[in-house]
Amino acid sequence: MELSSIRWDKHGLIPCIVQDNISKEVLMLAYMNEESLKLSIQTQIAYYFSRSKQRIWKKGESSGNIQKICSLWIDCDKDSILMYVEQIGVACHTGNKSCFFTNISNNIEFINNDILSHSIKTYGILDTLYHMLLEKKGKNVKSSYTALLYSKGENTISKKIIEEAAEFCFAFKDKDSKEIIYECADLFYHILVALASLDIHPDRIYQELLNRMGTSGIEEKNNRNKLQ
Numbered sequence: 001m002e003l004s005s006i007r008w009d010k011h012g013l014i015p016c017i018v019q020d021n022i023s024k025e026v027l028m029l030a031y032m033n034e035e036s037l038k039l040s041i042q043t044q045i046a047y048y049f050s051r052s053k054q055r056i057w058k059k060g061e062s063s064g065n066i067q068k069i070c071s072l073w074i075d076c077d078k079d080s081i082l083m084y085v086e087q088i089g090v091a092c093h094t095g096n097k098s099c100f101f102t103n104i105s106n107n108i109e110f111i112n113n114d115i116l117s118h119s120i121k122t123y124g125i126l127d128t129l130y131h132m133l134l135e136k137k138g139k140n141v142k143s144s145y146t147a148l149l150y151s152k153g154e155n156t157i158s159k160k161i162i163e164e165a166a167e168f169c170f171a172f173k174d175k176d177s178k179e180i181i182y183e184c185a186d187l188f189y190h191i192l193v194a195l196a197s198l199d200i201h202p203d204r205i206y207q208e209l210l211n212r213m214g215t216s217g218i219e220e221k222n223n224r225n226k227l228q
Contacts, residue, residue, distance in 0.1 A: 003034055007079040013049060014081055018091070021070040021084040027091035028099040030059075032081065044069045046085060052201035065089030093131065126192065126202050133196040149193055157197060160190045 008014055013031040020027055030048040032040070036056050039047040046059040046067035060066035067085040074081055092099040136146035149157055164187040171179035195202065 003037065005078060006034075006037075006074065007077065008034070009079075011051075013051070014079060016048065016081040016083055018046070018067065018083050018085055021086055025098055026100055027067075027085070027087060027097070037081075040069060040083075041072070046083065050201070050203075052199055053203040053207075055203075055207070060088065063089065063093070065091065067091070093127075126188070129189070130192055130196055130202055133193055134199075137196075146193060149190075150197060154194075154197070157190065157194050161187070161194060164190050 006014060012033050014033075014037075016030050016032050018027045018030065019025065031051060032047070033049040033056075036047040036049045039045075039056070039058075046069060048057055048059060049055070050057045058066070066088050067083075068088065070084040070086060072081060072083050087097075090097050092101065094101070133146055136144050137150055139147040141148040141151050149160065164183065168180065168183040168187050171183045192202065195205075
């Protein structure tokens, strides 16, 4: 089948349902663009396009939990893909075997501290915290400070970032290491809330910083001014 016959969405993506080749358990749903689909076919290892990171990613690139492709199928409308895989390790970044571990019919969430520790060890604290913040969207504002921030909107989130930045600066001016660390953590948290509210993954910030490596700050600023 020609890839050109696939009905990509307006962003050039197609959803891909991933199932375990033996148990047939649904492991995850991700998106592919033409490049990631070609890479998957050529290597027989699953590649996807991350909508939050805005880049191609190899499943398991951080954790080692790769997916070896057993077969690829496309539905009758040619607008979604079904992929059977041999899953190495677990599929979900939380440490759960499948991404579908939350039962919303009775609001039971199957996650524990061991799984949380695994996620932090594998993906890092900022990535783990970012996904935890995403999960707070729509939660009870009486029991979640993050949900309360989301409910109050961008003005409140922006004000909190400004407040935390000021408190960090005061701690920095006082050269109080303990307070600097504490206030910096508060600042990081509220910045991540802002990013999560717009579904901007921290990896996109990492990539921007990487792009600036080897470029002087003055040169980078001048280049930015030329674009304005």
